[in-house]
Amino acid sequence: MTEAIPGTRVRLQVNGQPHELDLDNRTTLLDALREHLGLTGAKKGCDHGQCGACTVLADGRRINACLVFAVAAQDVEIQTIEGMSYDGTPHPMQQAFLDRDAFQCGYCTPGQICSAVGMLEEFDQGWPSAVTAGEQPTALEADEVRERMSGNLCRCGAYMNIVPAILDVAVSSARGLTPPGPPAPRSAAPQKPPAGGAAPGSRAVTS
Ligand code: FES
């Protein structure tokens, strides 16, 4: 006798839109997005949390969608690359990738862009990285960007242009020139910023 596969009515909030899906409990967020909602921007590279191609934002925080069950993503606002542009205007990070030609095949690019947007938010919150001297970062240098983006692999090796593209956005936003972006998620702040983290907008940038 064939055993019934347990399923659940899952409510997801994606790019500002509510969705209800009847899903096998084992369905990952990545498969829910790609196979059930038709949002194929987030890519399946390794399906094991190793490559970052599936990166999306959950309440503004970057996550690997292949490592999260859809049933566990019901209480957060999910933002995918499809929700990055606003009213026909590309997100500044998307525009910077275009301006810097920061891709070849483009397979990793949606994950790179989502990850970069989340990474800059983490930096503004004062989160240190493995190469940060001291407890808090004071300047966003190329080494910091490389380390903080090390979870996003590019098989084409476009890193030479990806890092400058991210720094372009960091520079413009540090100068208060951030172009219009997508609507703010319900909670854009990472959950546990270190005590005394740098205030948003205080980002210093050196390339
Ligand atoms: S597909 Fe999720 S990390 Fe590679």
Ligand code: FES
């Ligand atoms: S642009 Fe091809 S994998 Fe990154």
